[in-house]
Amino acid sequence: METTSSSRVGVQPAEAPAAAPAEEPQSAEQSGAQTGTQNAAQAEAQPQEAAAPVPVARRTVEGYLRADFPWYGLDGAFTGPRWLMQVGLGADGTVEHGSTGHGDEPSARGEIATGEKERFAVVVTVASNPLRRSGDGTGVLEATSVSSAAWLAGSGLLAYSWPGQMDHSLRSDWLDQQTEAAWELADDLGGEDWSTLSLPVDGQPTPFHYRESEFGWVLAGSTGSGVHLGAYGRGMSAYGLGFSVIGDLAAYA
DSSP: OOOOGGGOOOOOOTTOTTSOOOSSOOOOOOSSHHHHHHHHHHHHHOOOSOOOOOOGGGOOSHHHHTOSSOOEEEOTTOOSOEEEEEEEEOTTSOEEEEEEEEESOOOSSHHHHHSSOOOEEEEEEEEOOSOEEOTTSSSEEOOOOHHHHHHHHHHHHHHTOOOTTOOHHHHHHHHHHHHHHHHHHHTOTTSTTOEEEEEEETTEEEEEEEEEETTEEEEEEEOTTSEEEEEEEESSOGGGOOEEEOSOGGGTO
């Protein structure tokens, strides 16, 4: 996978207190086809500050039902709470990816604010898309891949992370830096920062790229159902997880 910002998919971790949940990718002003494409992709990838969390009661399955690919979540071995997050849209309004949550609903301050350790796992489903239009319509972006899933998962984990002793005014700069680092890691899945973990997907052992950090864990892989999977979490071990197609979204609504 070529190292270029044009291959990024829009970062939309749901209800993240420090990242605005944008339903549509941002576009840049047109200054030539190549420049417009690069600017649009960079605008899609940048997190934004000060978005209010979406209340649970306002979440619906509408966006998920518009997708033409299957959604994944943790399999039946997980018996805890399940909840919807958000879908991400392409420039033409089609659903490109989305996330489902399991366990405690995380907050950015999390353990720092409450003293209690959150336990959650978020599953990111990314459509296998060979052709994606840029936000300004002047070109195309690279096809989605396992790196796309790793990028969304890594960025999602960061949205719910807050380093100790960090002032609120500094978090935006920290988040920008770490988000860029998450992209670089996602673009080098064969690097030493990643290990391999085999987990069941629809009952079949499936290899995943896996890494841990002080904020939690991230993994990414592909399925036989035409989608790529990413996941991130904290307080729940990734080693005992399994994934399966969601048969009824009502379990998450």
